[in-house]
């Protein structure tokens with residue numbers, strides 16, 4: 001495989017709920033959650049059942065033919081998306097969901113410019129990468145797609161100045177994930193919504209990381225009562241199978257004409273069957289409320305560590321999307337906690353990021369905290 005992933009020295013072979021095991025049988029609490037994909041827990045029985053059943057029935061079916069599982073999924077999807085977002089394009093990843101949103105914004109408005117924020121992460125394909133901020137991802141691949149501008153984050157004044165008559169859309173993550181788990185001030189997103197309405201600019205929310213209950217609401221934007229015109233979804237929506245979803249207001253999505261966008265795998269029956277089971281499990285197991293409750297508990301415990309150790313600068317996040325900023329590089333801590341059976345993500349150089357399955361148990365959070373306590377304590381010595 002191409003040498004593009006910062007590898008950790010471990011071979012994972014099995015998973016169940018919030019736990020994974022390596023090739024030697026060692027157990028880990030999975031606070032990486034496959035970068036947020038394993039939201040329902042690993043090998044959720046309902047996903048396994050749905051995938052097995054659909055695999056025996058029909059795996060592939062191009063979107064130029066109708067398919068009952070795709071229809072069922074689309075119906076379930078628009079029953080949970082914010083009101084008015086009821087036309088979807090299905091793809092295979094977060095970056096693809098953003099690519100679709102960028103094309104759609106240009107097509108709908110007839111304007112070229114997309115405004116994103118410094119610190120944003122929207123994926124690494126050329127269009128999505130043009131909206132992503134980090135130089136290390138962008139610079140080797142210049143020239144990127146033209147007419148992308150970045151403004152300082154959470155700054156309505158700068159954003160207002162940046163909007164011109166060339167602007168098609170403002171593209172934002174409700175909470176910046178890769179950019180350090182940064183929650184905006186409460187008046188920011190409502191202010192952006194107002195600005196976009198006033199200037200007839202589309203608001204695209206990239207909810208690839210913040211949706212499906214992750215933050216303690218079904219969609220991150222619900223924390224601020226804001227509905228975008230276009231929303232990008234991916235990671236956990238198919239219970240672990242690859243999916244990307246761009247969902248938009250009907251009149252916006254209708255700007256696409258036949259052939260202007262497509263993907264061979266768009267809405268495959270296998271993925272749609274898994275996605276139906278994923279929505280059912282999320283609702284039936286009341287995982288959104290669980291994320292809010294357990295997230296609050298987890299955050300309190302992280303804040304106790306912050307009070308105890310000087311190297312912990314800040315704890316941030318909502319629900320089970322949490323970040324702990326340290327005063328230096330987190331790489332060592334990530335490797336040491338892994339040694340002790342806890343997998344943690346980073347979000348930039350000095351932020352530990354926690355995206356555990358929402359089925360994580362309180363005791364598993366306690367164990368994670370006690371391992372962190374020990375490892376951070378050693379580091380601070």
Ligand SMILES: Cc1ncc(COP(=O)(O)O)c(C=O)c1O
Pocket residue numbers: 035093094095096098121122123124173177178206207208209234235
């Ligand atoms: C907010 C956001 N947008 C887009 C992406 C890209 O998703 P993918 O890696 O599935 O292409 C990510 C991935 O982490 C993300 O967090």
